[in-house]
Amino acid sequence: MLRTLARRLAGLVATLALISLALFLIIEVLPGDPAAIMLGTSAQADTLAALRHQMGLDEPAIARYLGWVGGMLHGDFGISYSYGVPVSQLIGERLAVTGPLTLMATLISLLIAIPLGVFAASRPGRIVDQGATLFSQLGIAVPNFWIGLLLLMALSLHLGWFPASGFDGWDHGFWQGLHALFLPALAMAVPQAAILARVTRASVIDVMNEDFVRTARAKGLSRSRALWRHVVPNALVPVATMLGLQISYLLAGAVLVENIFSLPGMGRLAYQALAQRDLVVIKNVVLLFAVIVIVVNLAVDALYLLLDPRLRGRS
C-alpha cells in the first residue's frame, strides 16, 4: 500500500512540475516581456525597468523559474503589482472565502444527491426515479451562474432573505458568514448534485445486484436496512471518484459565482487581476487552483486504498 501511495505521490510531483513549467513558459518566456504587458503601451522606460527588476526579469529564465518554485515552497509567492502586497497574503485572505464556499457547495450537493440517487435507485421506473432523472438532465444543462442570478432575483431582491452581494468576513460571526455564502454555494451545488445523483443512482443499482446484498436479505434484514447498511456504503465509492473529478468544474464555477455575488474569493481575485493585467497574481492563483485539483484527486485515491484492500495490490 505504501509503495502504491509513494508512486502516486511521485506522479503528483511530476504533474506539478509540468504545470508550473508550462505556466512559467506561457506567462514569462513566450510573450517576450511580461513587464511590458502589465504596464501597457504607455509605460515610461524607468517604470518598466523598475518593474522588470522587481519581477526579477533581468535574471536568466532558469534562475527565475527555480526562484519562483523555491520561493513558493516556503510561502513566498512574490509581490502583487496591482495591490502592492505579497501575493501570499492576498491568497490567504481569499482562500478564507473560496475554501468554505467550495466545501459548503460540496456538502449541499451531497445532501441533495445521495438521498435522491438512493431513493430513485430503490424504486426504478417510478415517479421518484423519473423525477431524479429529469433533475439530473436539467441540472447538468443549467449554467450555475444563471441559477445564481435567478436565486439572487427571487430570494435576495424580491424576498430579501439573503444579502444580494458581498461578504463581510468571518469576524461578524460564523452564522452570518454562512448566511452570506449560502446562495452562492447553492448555485454551485445544483449542477454538482445533478451529476452526483446520476452516479449515485447507477452505482446503487449495480451494488443491489451483488451477492452480499442477497445474503443480507436472506438472513432476514429488511429491505431498507439492507439498503442503507450494506448497499449505500459500498455504492459511495464511484460517487467519491466523481467528486474528485468534478473538483475542477466546481472551482471553475466558483470563479463565476463569486463574480455574481461580489464575494472576495480566489476566483474574483483572478478576474480582477486580469483587468489589472497583474501576471504575478494570475500565475500563482492558476497554479494554486491546479494544486488543489491534483491534491484532491490524490486524496480520493488514497482514500480508496484505505477503504478497499483489494485495490492495494494493483498499481
Place this chain on the structure above:
Amino acid sequence: MRAGMMRWLRDNKALAAGLVITVSIVVLALLSLFWVPMSPTKMNIAQKLKGPLENGFSSGLLGKDHFGRDIASMLMVGARYSLTVALASVAIGAMIGTALGVTAAARPGFTGAALGRLNDAIFALPPILSAIMLGALMGPGTTTAILAIGTFMIPVFARVTRGAAMQVRARDYILAARMAGEGEVTITLLHVIPNIASQIIVQVAIQLAMAILTEAGLSFLGLGTPPPAPSWGRMLADSQTYLLKAPHMALAPGLAIALAVLGFNLLGDGLSRLIDPRRRIER
C-alpha cells in the same frame, strides 16, 4: 412502417429529443446569416427594457434589452457564435486528444505514463482560469476562448480514447493484423480508430454541450466574443443590473443556454444507447 417508427421513437426518446433540439438551434443559427426578426445591434431607446410583446410585435417576441435591442434576434446570432466556439474547441480537443489517447494505448510503457501525466496537468487547469491567463497575455476574444476550452478538451478525449483503444487492442483481429505483419501505426489507423469512432462521436456530442456551457461562462465574464457581436453569456451579464425591472433579460438567454446544453447531452446519451444499449454513460 408507421408502427416501426413509433417503436424506434419510444426506444430512442433521448436521441429523438436531442436531435430535434440541436437541429432547431443549428437551423436558427444558420438562418440568422440571412434573416433575423430585427437587427440584433440596432438600438432603440424608446423600447428599452420592454417585456415580450409589451408594445405588440414592435417590442419583439422575447422583449428588448437595456439598449432596446431585440432579444430574440440577439439570441439567434448569439447561437452562431456559441456554436462556432464550441465546434472549434471540440475539434481541437477531439483531434489532439484522440491522437494522444491512441498513442498512449499503443505504447503503455514510458510514453503512456508521460502522456498520462500531461493529461493530468492539463486537466487541472479549468478553462476559465486558462482563459483569464491567456486573456491577460493576448487580450480576451474568440481565439482566446477557443484555445482555453479546446486545450481542456484534450485530456477529456485522450482518456476516453485511451480506454476504448486498449479494449480494442485486446481483440483477436488486432493480433491477426500484427501476425500479418502490419506495423503499429497501420494497426492504429486502420483497425483501432475505426473501431472506437462511435465512442468518439458520442463524446463529441457530450463535449459540445460542455463547450457551450463553458463558452457562456467565459462570455459572462467578458472573456468571449467581444461586442458588438451578441453572445448568450454577455446577455446574462448585462441582465444582472436589471433583474428587478426586466427579468425577461435574464430568463431568455439562460433558457437558450440550458436548452442547447440539454439538446447536445440528450444527443450524446441517445447515441451511446444506440451504439450499446447496455452501456450507461458517465461524464
